[in-house]
Amino acid sequence: MSTPRSGAVIRAVPNATADVPRRPTCVLIASHNGEANIANAVRNASRQCRVYVVSDGSTDRTAEVARAAGATVLDLRENVGKPAAIHRALRELRIVEQYETVTVIDDDTTLESGFVRECLDRMREGVGIVVGTTKSDWSSAVRWNPWVAARAFGYWKYQLFVRRGQSALNVMNCISGSNSMYRTDLLAEVARESTPYIVDDTYWTLEVHRRKLGKIVYAPKAAARVQDPTSGREWYGQNLRWLWGTMQGIRGHRIGRRASWFDVAYLGLMLDWLLYVVGWPMMLVFATLASGVDPARMLVVYLAGYFAWSVIGAIALRRWALIPLFPALLVVDWIQRVNFVHAFVKTIRQPTVESCRWNSPTRYAEADAA
Numbered sequence: 001m002s003t004p005r006s007g008a009v010i011r012a013v014p015n016a017t018a019d020v021p022r023r024p025t026c027v028l029i030a031s032h033n034g035e036a037n038i039a040n041a042v043r044n045a046s047r048q049c050r051v052y053v054v055s056d057g058s059t060d061r062t063a064e065v066a067r068a069a070g071a072t073v074l075d076l077r078e079n080v081g082k083p084a085a086i087h088r089a090l091r092e093l094r095i096v097e098q099y100e101t102v103t104v105i106d107d108d109t110t111l112e113s114g115f116v117r118e119c120l121d122r123m124r125e126g127v128g129i130v131v132g133t134t135k136s137d138w139s140s141a142v143r144w145n146p147w148v149a150a151r152a153f154g155y156w157k158y159q160l161f162v163r164r165g166q167s168a169l170n171v172m173n174c175i176s177g178s179n180s181m182y183r184t185d186l187l188a189e190v191a192r193e194s195t196p197y198i199v200d201d202t203y204w205t206l207e208v209h210r211r212k213l214g215k216i217v218y219a220p221k222a223a224a225r226v227q228d229p230t231s232g233r234e235w236y237g238q239n240l241r242w243l244w245g246t247m248q249g250i251r252g253h254r255i256g257r258r259a260s261w262f263d264v265a266y267l268g269l270m271l272d273w274l275l276y277v278v279g280w281p282m283m284l285v286f287a288t289l290a291s292g293v294d295p296a297r298m299l300v301v302y303l304a305g306y307f308a309w310s311v312i313g314a315i316a317l318r319r320w321a322l323i324p325l326f327p328a329l330l331v332v333d334w335i336q337r338v339n340f341v342h343a344f345v346k347t348i349r350q351p352t353v354e355s356c357r358w359n360s361p362t363r364y365a366e367a368d369a370a
Helices: 034-045 064-070 084-093 114-123 146-169 184-190 200-210 234-251 261-289 295-317 328-348
Strands: 023-031 053-057 072-076 100-107 127-137 179-183 214-227
Touching: 023 034, 023 064, 023 084, 023 114, 023 146, 034 053, 034 064, 034 100, 053 064, 053 084, 064 072, 064 234, 084 184, 084 200, 084 261, 100 114, 100 184, 114 127, 114 179, 114 214, 114 328, 127 146, 127 200, 146 184, 146 214, 146 234, 146 261, 146 295, 146 328, 179 184, 179 214, 200 234, 261 328, 295 328
Parallel strands: 023 053, 023 100, 053 072, 127 214
Antiparallel strands: 100 179, 127 179
16 A cells, blocks of 8 residues: 555545444554554453554564464554554544544553553533553552652643643643544544654644544543653653654644643743743742841742652552652652743744654563553
8 A cells, every 4th residue: 555645634434334333442652663562452451452563664573472362463664653653543544534533652662551541531512532541551660760760750640730720621732642533534534644742642632632633531430551661761752852843843733822721821831831841940949039038948848848749649549659769759840840941942043853763771670461
């Protein structure tokens, strides 16, 4: 089958037999050199529905291992990047014609029991995308890793406060590229060979809102575990890519320039980012320099507040390592501010990309089966 031109949109083709309905759902995994983890991802997902894997120009045994684990595999000869790989898989594996919905996950994602069922339950009339809960695969191998701990802490806070509220108002600005379910007709509308942003799901999210293709809702009981960077360099690089893609989307889709609740909510989120990156540090400086304020007392109050949040997070996640790791979490929090500034500058210099290829962070011990 010929490859679609760059940027081409897949159009759903009616079933050859009109009285044969499409099946409810399947899982699609795009993987580049994911030999170490792909079998685990396939096995867990296969317990819930059929699994397809597109090997994106892998030079290892990704395709072979995925087939042995039970997946139907599309083996691409060249590394085209995740957006293009998904685009080709939808077309060549005829996923749109065969299924009503598709769950797109990464090759290091472990779907927990009931993930597909919970997402299908939320896929009601008018809903186009269901976003699952993301959890860090915080195994014993990385129990004391501060970068994994910081990411797990961040997932918990974001999903508890931001994602639930955005879902209720249908203003969700970010979906989980590692564990979300899409109506296949919708994904066929937004999937392209080449997205203009470094993060494909940023483009998909903004297109869905701008074109009013369906609601994006959160399914808190549909959980999946993902592997996170274990080194500072990889953590910084992945976060930078995410923020860069987000800011590219804000610029490219002209967020804040239309009269919609989505734009209003996004402007509020951007204000929160500004306060986080600039406002809070300035407040600390001014409070410290103000007459009568003891810098040491100010520091103690600040540390005590962050420690309290770490304790609450440890209780909620049942991960007690967060408590002794709280000084490291504090340092990562300030590095994140640098990340924001770096991404902003990078967006000004490169507001779009021609291809969406990157190297995934180093994987650690294979995730335990759910």
